Each structure stands twice: as C-alpha cells, then as structure tokens.
Amino acid sequence: MIMILLSFAQPSRLPTFSTRRRRPDISTTHNLNSLWLLGPKRTPILGVQTHYPTPFDVPLPAKCLPFGLTPVAEDLLHDTGATAAVLGGAYALVFTFNNLTQRKLINQGLSRKLVHILSGLFFMVSWPIFSTSTVARYFAAVVPAVNCFRLLVHGLSLASDEGLVKSVTREGNPQELLRGPLYYVLVLIFCDLAFWRESPIGIISLAMMCGGDGVADIVGRRFGSVKIPYNPQKSWAGSIAMFVFGFLLSIGMLYYYSVLGYFQLDWVSTMQKVALVSFVATAVESLPTTEAVDDNISVPLASMAVAFLSFSN
C-alpha cells in the first residue's frame, strides 16, 4: 500500500496540482540549525548534499490547482490523506501480526520482534508520501503519537485491546506496553520531528533501533549459544546480526532516500560512517540493560550521537 502511495511521492505526479511542487533545493554548506524544526527549509544539513532538482520537480501551471485550493490548503489536504493512510497501515500491521499469533502461525515473541522491525522501517518508507510543506513532519508524527496514546491507554488498563497486547508484549501483560513499545514510539516521534527526511541521522538511528536491535533478538535467541563474556544475556551471534543488519538497513534506507532525491551522498564515506554507527550501536546494545535504560532508548541515542559527529565533518 505504501509503495502505491509512494508512486505519488514524486511531486509532479501527485494528483494535486500545486504550482509549488518543488522539494527543498538544498546545497552543500553546513548548517546544524536546520536540523531542528524551524530551520529554514532550504538550508542543507550536516554537509550532506541533499536534494537536487530532478525531472520530477517540475512546477505545474497554476491553472491546475483543483477546486481553486490554495497551495497551503492543498498541502493540508495532501498531508491529511497521507496521515490517514499511514495510520491505517499501522493498525493493519498490528492487526495482521495479532491474527498470525492468534492462529498460532507465529509465536508471540516472534510477532513482537517482527512488529518491532517493520513498524519503524515502514514508517520511514512512508515519509516521502507526505507533502514538501514545512508542517508535513508534524502530520507524520501524528501516527506514532496516536500509537503512543494507544499504548498508554492500554498499558494503564484504561481500556483493553488483547490484539495489541498479544502482538507487542513478551508475556501478554498490558503493563509491558509502557516500556519497550512506548519508548519505541517516542523515539519515532523524536526522529520524525528533529531530523525528518532532511538528515541521515534520524534514518540511521531508526534503522539501528528497528532493524538492528530487532534482528539481534531473533538471531540471538535462535543461534546465540556463545554468550558475550561481559553479558551472558547476549550472544556474539545476536550482536553480529545487529551490526550487519543495522548497517545494511541503514544503507538501504539512505539509498531509498537518495533515489527519491533527498540526499546526494558520497557512498564510500557514508558506508564508513554507517559502519562506525552500527559498531557503536551494537556495542551499546550488547551491554547489560537495567530497568532504567531500555535498548529502545540507548541504541537510538548512541546512534544519533555517533551519526551526528560522523556526518558533521
């Protein structure tokens, strides 16, 4: 569904007809301020050469505006539709894995990990279907925010949603929703608002949290007989899987965004930087976790810090 929506991701192909359908035309100077929400839309980020005009960025004649909508109203309509679509995708994902668990086609642990891996990755895949408006990121953030509310309501047992509990908890205790899953969606909100489509930092950090950490669990539980000396709860197999899949999924997501014209990256140095981020994230993930610090906090935070330093020079 996301890929169908993405087919409209190229501005000139959107069914809407604004004359302003151009992505930010960003050059190569270095400006950390634009990392944040109010940074000028057209300033570059962290020296990363981002979008050049592509054949898709063709301004359309003003007479094409539908129903006389102003460009702002057209963007609001566009982003409202995108938000509804991605929200539907989120519900469908959880419903699907709950269904598979109920039918005992997959166990609860694997269901939770696949939801962990796919939610964040699909969320990032969906970002290009939102408009080029400066408020698009806020519309996208509605999706994890609604899920945050959902986790709070059901984690506090203010309402019950057995499907949600079964597909995203280890033991089926609703209070589990208030830890890993809640931290997870809070990190999605933060990376959406702080980095959005304009910086590789958020993309890499989410790929590490979703793809790397998620695959580490699946591989580690199955093949993790040789434990890490300083943490018998974790294994070399799980950590190697975290490093490899964190790296591959980060590069894959960066390539996806570069194909859509958001980044122009020097791939040799980018791979070196992403490998460093993945190594540090893997080391952090391998450490014994405490009640206070969950992997869904430590892994993305460590990834953001290393990616920020790596892509700043």
Ligand SMILES: C/C(=C\COP(=O)(O)O)CCC[C@H](C)CCC[C@H](C)CCCC(C)C
């Ligand atoms: C199971 C989850 C986290 C648990 O982490 P851990 O304890 O295993 O380390 C993920 C919870 C996901 C949440 C319920 C739904 C999030 C949906 C997301 C914001 C949007 C997805 C949209 C896309 C189009 C499917």
Ligand SMILES: Nc1ccn([C@@H]2O[C@H](COP(=O)(O)OP(=O)(O)O)[C@@H](O)[C@H]2O)c(=O)n1
């Ligand atoms: N580096 C890793 C990570 C996880 N694992 C395995 O996956 C299980 C769950 O890992 P975890 O405690 O990080 O799970 P979450 O907190 O990510 O849900 C561990 O108890 C290990 O069996 C591993 O062997 N090696």
